Amino acid sequence: SAQTDPAIAIHPWMQELGDGVDAAPYGMPSPHEADVKRRTVEWLTADPVSSINFTPLHDLDGTITPNGLCFERHHSGVARVDPAQHRLMIHGLVDKPLVLTMEDLKRFPRQNHVYFLECAANSGMEWRGSQLNGCQFTHGMIHNVMYTGVPLRLVLEEAGVKPEGKWLLAEGADAAAMTRSIPMEKALDDCLVAFKMNGEALRPEQGYPVRLVVPGWEGNMWVKWLRRLEVGDQPWHHREETSKYTDLMADGVARRFTWEMDAKSVITSPSPQAPITHGPGPTVLTGLAWSGRGTIPRVDVTIDGGITWQEARMDGPSTPKALHRFYYDFEWDGKPLLLQSRAHDSTGYVQPTKDALREIRGENSIYHNNGIQTWAVDADGKAENVEIS
Ligand code: MTE
Ligand code: CO
CATH class of the missing domain: 2.60.40.650 (Immunoglobulin-like)
Known part of the structure; x- marks a missing residue:
């Protein structure tokens, strides 16, 4: 009861001065929140550089995922990109191939949008029955942040897509050189070339200095450390859209290009x-x-x-x-x-x-x-x- 609660007391923090303003130039959560963190499942993958960890959904509220808690999925670890040396090239079936610096990119008109990114493999360990004990592990391959970026359409218009340009290949600057084919219709619709998340620069884990945002579509297509956009007349059929990210059906036939994330x-x-x-x-x-x-x-x-x-x-x-x-x-x-x-x-x-x-x-x-x-x-x-x- 209120009368007997021993926590109604004079505590040390009521009697001493706290830290000054510059104690944490980049702020961190309270030490009492130390359990709120990304976690991996060690047996899932052979190696931490081609692996995944999970957003602690059970500890969060509201809808925005704090930057430091966004799950990570890398095929070759976090690329250590120097933004001054980073370039985004646009080539293939275009009138004018482009090589953009980060400064060039930031001179295009930009937009702000909140989107979730869900890995297509989210809940993938649960197909044959319940397995992982916690929504962090069953559903934590998802995050939701506000992106600031340039509509991909504006960058493509600057290069001038030729009429036969129906597909776009996006490639990352990590050692995996991860690539995905994106239909031109989607590229011109709502994709962003993003450089900020929740107001600050992308975190290295999320593709610093620039990543592709492909709203509503599987996370694998959101290429991080984006360095190359090639316009073509057909999909490339690379690893991530053949061997991976296809859905093997009961009859042995694989569904392909299942891009949209269902409700x-x-x-x-x-x-x-x-x-x-x-x-x-x-x-x-x-x-x-x-x-x-x-x-x-x-x-x-x-x-x-x-x-x-x-x-x-x-x-x-x-x-x-x-x-x-x-x-x-x-x-x-x-x-x-x-x-x-x-x-x-x-x-x-x-x-x-x-x-x-x-x-x-x-x-x-x-x-x-x-x-x-x-x-x-x-x-x-x-x-x-x-x-x-
Ligand atoms: N982009 C590059 N260049 N390399 C990668 O390994 N992983 C993809 C995608 N983009 C990946 C990438 C996968 S499978 C997912 S689910 C998302 O990035 C994860 O984004 P996140 O690490 O910001 O959560
Ligand atoms: Co993924």
Whole structure:
């Protein structure tokens, strides 16, 4: 009770002066928040330079991902690019090949947009049943930041795309020289050549000094450390669009060029890394929802494994191809719960169950798993990754 709470006391911080203004010229979170960090799953990959770590979604709120917590996916580690020596070249089927410095790029008119980036492999370890215990690991290959950049269309217009130029190859300056083919229609639509995230320069991990932003499309296409754009008349069929980032169906045929990220959602709390610790009574359930095709006007939530569904309360900005935050505030009776969320996007598409997805996709897939996630909460408030049918 208020009378007996020993924390109502005179604490050291009430009696001493704190740090001066310059103690941290670039600020860091409170030491009490040291657990809020990106984490990897060591057995997933053979080597940390061709690997992935995950955004701690269970510790975050709102919709914007802090720069230092954006998950990282590199094929050859973080390229150490000197911006003064970095060039972006545009060539191929263009009237006027260009070589742009960072300064040249910053003289084009720029725009600001908030977009999520989701790796196509997000939730990919869950195809054959529940495996990883925490939304950081099942859903954390996603981040959502405000990009500042130049519309790709303006750069392509400056070079002058020839009429037969229907495809664009984007290449990174990392040792992987990662490449993807992008249809010209998308390149001219909403792609950005971005140099800022959440107001500051891109972090090295996110492609400093410049990356491609391909809104709503799988993260692999968002080429980091962008150095080359080649205009061609057909796709290149490189590694990342043949051997990888294709979806092997049950009949042995692979789907290709599955670029758009389907609508998806996840409850971030309660969840395995964010159990209920306060006991029965008022409880805040919250999560994230997104769609590569638009906004999320509605999320349904169930706490009884789908017997009854309630509409969640959306709160925060709602812009296309960006994360949306939802809440469901309820009285927990202290009994076990089966939590699920189901996103509806602005095209009318409804997030499927994992079983419905497997009926169409089989179980050979890695990529594009947007099935409904279930957390089982026990009477102690502990949560676990489960599947129910
Ligand atoms: N670009 C380059 N040059 N090299 C890479 O390894 N990885 C891709 C993409 N762009 C990659 C790249 C993949 S698979 C994803 S999911 C996203 O970058 C991850 O972006 P992030 O590290 O900013 O989260
Ligand atoms: Co990826």
